[in-house]
Each structure stands twice: as structure tokens, then as C-alpha cells.
Amino acid sequence: MGSAPASDRALVLPDGDTPSYVADSVRTAAKILIVGHFAVGKTTFVGTLSEIRPLRTEEPLSQAGAHVDDLAGVPDKTATTVAMDFGRLTLSESLVLYLFGAPGQKRFTRLWTDMLQGALGALVLADTRRLDQSFDVMGLLEEHGMPYAVAVNQFDGSPDFPEDEIREALDLLPETPLVSCDARDATSSTKALIALVEHLQTRPVPADQES
């Protein structure tokens, strides 16, 4: 029930925020996915690079998921929605890049469909303390033919393994880039994205890509 005049450009939102609009000169919007298991640093990564206050959307789980989840008696609302954090970077006068941070569970089919379509690629964040938890999301990306690079997020106290051991533990293909990054640091996080995009440039077009 805002009382601001309809012509007011500086729309004030319910939380007191004002929207940050895309420049008029922008003609193309691209997206890259930032994925990984719970608490691996996706939200931090997006927040570090985004030029806008990162936004969040919550999507109800699909009914198919609700049936198998048996949510009866679970009062926690978060159990029935999945949240996605995203941010924006202006890369040139005519190009913006959106970064979508999202969990990698298979059952969020609708959200995945929306995110994967048209995405350039994905950066998988991994934690050396829980490498096995990265398999689900890597499997999901492979299933959808979505190219990815892996960035090991450096947490204080994370063991520092040699690259070949991490590659082996994650069962990475030789061509899949593996970098380390600090999701709290803009330069480090930007370099991880650069490694992904350089990988995308070298990648042959898959013949079975859906038209």
C-alpha cells in the first residue's frame, strides 16, 4: 500500500530498499551458475562479486518432491521451499552477467530447468573437508550437459591437499579446470570465473545438445 506517486522512479520496496536497474544500454544478459552443497560458500561468492545487494527467491518444492519427502509434522517452512541467491555484474556497456547460487539437489527440477536453460556454464564450489558431497551436483550438471569448472573454496582450517589428490577424489576429467579460490575475495573469485569461461571457450559443441 505504498503512497509514493506513480511517476516516482525511486520506487521504495517493502523492506525499504530501492531497486538497482540495469543500464539502458545493456542488450544482453548472460548467466553463470554457482553451485555446490550446503554451506560451501555459494551465497558468499555471489555476494562478493555482485554489484547489487544480492537478491533471493524462494521456490516451492514441486508436488512430486513433496510426496516423497513426507513433510507431515514438519513445521519448518524452509523444508518446503528452496532458496536461490543471485547477483549481477555489469561487464560492459551492453552486457550484464547474472550469478545464480543454488543448491544441487535433483528434486528441485523446476528451478533447475529455469536456471540451466541458456546458462553459459557452472562453477562448482567444493570444500576439501567434504569433497564427497560435491558428487550430486556434478552428476546433475553432467546429466544436463552443462559444462563446469571446480573451485575449491578455501576455508580457515581446510586441509590443503595436492591438486592431483583432489582431482582423483572428485573423479574429474582431465580437461575439467580445478582452481582454488576464497569466496570472500573479489579478485580470487573473479579468477575462478575466468577459469570457467576459458574452459567454455575451448569446449567443443556437444552434438546431442537439445535444439
Add this chain to the structure above:
Amino acid sequence: MTPPRRREQGLVRAYVVTDGRAHPTRNTLDIVSLVNAVTGRPMAGLTPERRAVMELCRGGALSVAEVAGYLALPLSVTKVLISDLIDSGHIIARAAIPKAQLPDVQLLQEVLNGLRARL
């Protein structure tokens, strides 16, 4: 190995704000499609949610995802609302990368240049 392709099963959710529809009227709308309100369109008869989309999009271009984030609506609902508003001439969309199209060489190079310039 050819992975099985998962299809949305079309389960209809009773979204009140979308008149019960779970799917947008057009499939060309991406979550990073940039949308703008068209000025001078009649606002009478728009539901409060559609009106809120119009007010938000009057100030400039935003992606579909940003509209969802600012209005605290699920993406799926936001897509339906924006599709309707495009159909009625209230909203225009600027191209995101077309869904079925692979990112081209030039776009990847532009992304790379933009990222490198930030270092």
C-alpha cells in the same frame, strides 16, 4: 551414455495470484530476460501483483529473477505474471540469450573481457 531427459510433469499448483496457472503463456521468457514497463498503459483492472510488477518495472530494466527477488514472489509465479503483462502490452522484454541456442564465441569472449577488466 545418453542421460534420460527429465521433463516437467505439468503438475498444476493452485497459485492464486496467477489465476491458478503454473505455466507462463510464453516459453521464450528466461529468468535473465530483461523487462521494462511500457508507459501509458492502462493500470485499471490489473491485480495487485501485476500492478506491483508494473510499478517496479517502470523505473528501468530488470531481469525476471530480480523482479521475483524484489517482490518476494517465486520465480515460477513471476514468470506467469510477466508473460501475461507482455501479452497485454504492459511489459516489453529485451533478449536474454535465446534458450535453445548455445552461447556463441563472441559472447564468451565479451564475458571473459569483462571479467578480466575487473582484476
